[in-house]
Amino acid sequence: MPPSALSKLQSAVTQVKQVNVLKSTQVEDSPAIKVCVRVRPFIKEEVEGQRSGGECKLCIDMPSETQVRILNFDDPDDDSRAFEFDRCYWSHSKDHPFFATQETLQTELGEIMLEHAMNGFNNCIFAYGQTGSGKSYSVLGGKDEERGLLPRVVEGLFDHFAKLPQGATYKTLVAFMEIYNEQIRDLLAPADSEIKKLEVKQHPVLGTIIPGLTEAAVASCEEVLNLVDYGTQMRHVSATAMNATSSRSHCIFTFKTSLTEPDQPSKVSQTHLVDLAGSERAGRTKATGDRLKEGAAINQSLSTLARVISELAKSAKTKKKPNPPFRESKLTYILKESLCGNSKTVMMAAISPNFTDYDETLSTLKFSQSVKQVQTKAVQNAVNMSSVEAQLRAELNALKSQLQAIQARLMRGAPKLRDVQWTDLDLVRLWSFGGESFWIQSQRWLPPGVQMVGAYQRAVAF
Numbered sequence: 001m002p003p004s005a006l007s008k009l010q011s012a013v014t015q016v017k018q019v020n021v022l023k024s025t026q027v028e029d030s031p032a033i034k035v036c037v038r039v040r041p042f043i044k045e046e047v048e049g050q051r052s053g054g055e056c057k058l059c060i061d062m063p064s065e066t067q068v069r070i071l072n073f074d075d076p077d078d079d080s081r082a083f084e085f086d087r088c089y090w091s092h093s094k095d096h097p098f099f100a101t102q103e104t105l106q107t108e109l110g111e112i113m114l115e116h117a118m119n120g121f122n123n124c125i126f127a128y129g130q131t132g133s134g135k136s137y138s139v140l141g142g143k144d145e146e147r148g149l150l151p152r153v154v155e156g157l158f159d160h161f162a163k164l165p166q167g168a169t170y171k172t173l174v175a176f177m178e179i180y181n182e183q184i185r186d187l188l189a190p191a192d193s194e195i196k197k198l199e200v201k202q203h204p205v206l207g208t209i210i211p212g213l214t215e216a217a218v219a220s221c222e223e224v225l226n227l228v229d230y231g232t233q234m235r236h237v238s239a240t241a242m243n244a245t246s247s248r249s250h251c252i253f254t255f256k257t258s259l260t261e262p263d264q265p266s267k268v269s270q271t272h273l274v275d276l277a278g279s280e281r282a283g284r285t286k287a288t289g290d291r292l293k294e295g296a297a298i299n300q301s302l303s304t305l306a307r308v309i310s311e312l313a314k315s316a317k318t319k320k321k322p323n324p325p326f327r328e329s330k331l332t333y334i335l336k337e338s339l340c341g342n343s344k345t346v347m348m349a350a351i352s353p354n355f356t357d358y359d360e361t362l363s364t365l366k367f368s369q370s371v372k373q374v375q376t377k378a379v380q381n382a383v384n385m386s387s388v389e390a391q392l393r394a395e396l397n398a399l400k401s402q403l404q405a406i407q408a409r410l411m412r413g414a415p416k417l418r419d420v421q422w423t424d425l426d427l428v429r430l431w432s433f434g435g436e437s438f439w440i441q442s443q444r445w446l447p448p449g450v451q452m453v454g455a456y457q458r459a460v461a462f
């Protein structure tokens, strides 16, 4: 088939697919990414001296709920290490006036994310910090009262659904993946299934997509939590000198909701909860072999994240169009929308309380400062189904006429096509793009002896 005709047909088919996508409405003012900091307690390994060379001394101070300082022991009045954030959580000791539990995080962050999701806004929360600083604890947590944001948000989601008025309908899809050594792994794939090579793609309308990633339709909190347990067991975790159960991958849990209440536009949203792998220095983790290779991949993607943030922060100041290197790592490519697009995003910076981690804490807090300057463009994804249906019908009719016009033009040029050398693949394309009636008509001008069925079999076998 002549390439120009083929590309027109392809673009017509693509357009038909695209009109099925629901467009966003109502743009919000560009909100900055919200940045929170959380300081964890001393852990057993620190107290017992197995981590950080056996020294244990508190070097963090939280003068208010929005300020954090790293103490300079040589000069207690030095204020140059003081930082201001949207919220600071003290989880180091219970006797502190700003002591924050897992429940506090749910009330202040989780509930707001749920409210956004119910109102059709995309959300993202990502936990950042050095290895062993408390990222997984904040996102996934432990049992009962130690449950982290993820299980609490999922519980809250189904609580919201249970309170919906009569006649309201909802759908939820969940996905769970990790990025390990720069490869995306589907954490919900059956354990014995063939490992699929997953790639991130940019769709002109859908934005970031990962074809082939499992998206499980779920109907209850219990179902989701079972999937999370399953996925967590599939994740790469190892012991390092800095953390007995160190996550060796970035892990992204996503839920998509679609909510329709009677006589109201439908609201669709996507929420990411991200537990990043720890930023680390090979020397301190005493990594060798596979651990060292993992560490290099983690550092490479985190340094790309830092460059993306620095570029976005710079452009927020200069108002120049940014050119961040999103494609240089899977992590930044997947989180592109959350970092500068349609999303309300929160960063949770996890820090260690110990003075032996001073350098890493300082670098986490400096990085967090730059994230604070980055703005996203959150948009309410509210859709009026009846007007969308009318719009889809009109667009479909327009595309049908375009297709007929292309077919007619091709028919007029048919005699010339007798001289074309048809490959099996051309014939299969002709079949799939032109449709059956077009194929039957085109038999008249194809060279004698061309057999569609044979061509199809050969192309597939090939």
Ligand SMILES: Nc1ncnc2c1ncn2[C@@H]1O[C@H](COP(=O)(O)OP(=O)(O)OP(=O)(O)O)[C@@H](O)[C@H]1O
Pocket (backbone or CB within 6 Å): 039, 040, 041, 043, 091, 129, 130, 131, 132, 133, 134, 135, 136, 137, 138, 243, 245, 246, 247, 248, 276, 277, 278, 279, 350
């Ligand atoms: N707020 C907290 N309260 C009690 N324990 C905590 C808290 N935060 C972290 N911990 C404990 O500190 C240890 C390290 O935390 P965690 O595994 O969450 O670190 P991480 O930053 O995810 O590390 P990595 O990057 O290596 O995976 C764990 O034993 C965890 O239970």
